[in-house]
Amino acid sequence: METEKKDRKTDRIEKEENKRIRKDKNGAVNRSVTAVILMAGSGKRMHTEEKKQFLPLCGKPLFCASVERFISWLRCEELLLVVGAEDKETVDGFVQQEGWRKEKKISIVEGGAERFDSVAAALHFIEEKGNPENYVFIHDAARPFFTEDLLERLYKELQYSKAVIPG
16 A cells, blocks of 8 residues: 555656656657857957967867867767858868767858857758757857766756756
């Protein structure tokens, strides 16, 4: 009798929890991720000749650390590198040199004058040519010190919320 009450209570709790979980149109919870790496900024506030995302970190441009973190994360299916028009060839050269396209689908998208323009360009690209069913993680390339644990916590929270941001 006691066990039966616990089972009913557990079932009720699970049903309530399932009502809160966001699912895609097919009822799936485990969706892949498209990582949008913003790197079209000019770095004016840094007062350096080199843009912040291209400053060296451990022998590579700073943006490489963010890209490599998303490449190593199994949930990430594709990456969009949003760059200034003048940097497309340079970034594509790094992508080729590092062999990243062997590991993930990587596209280079031209950003806009402001951050919101770059985000809009990325979202438009995803809608037109990417996988709009994926969760979209938007990340600043000049912020390389994040962990896979943080990505996982954000991903799990998306089951309950439409948008999340680390704080």
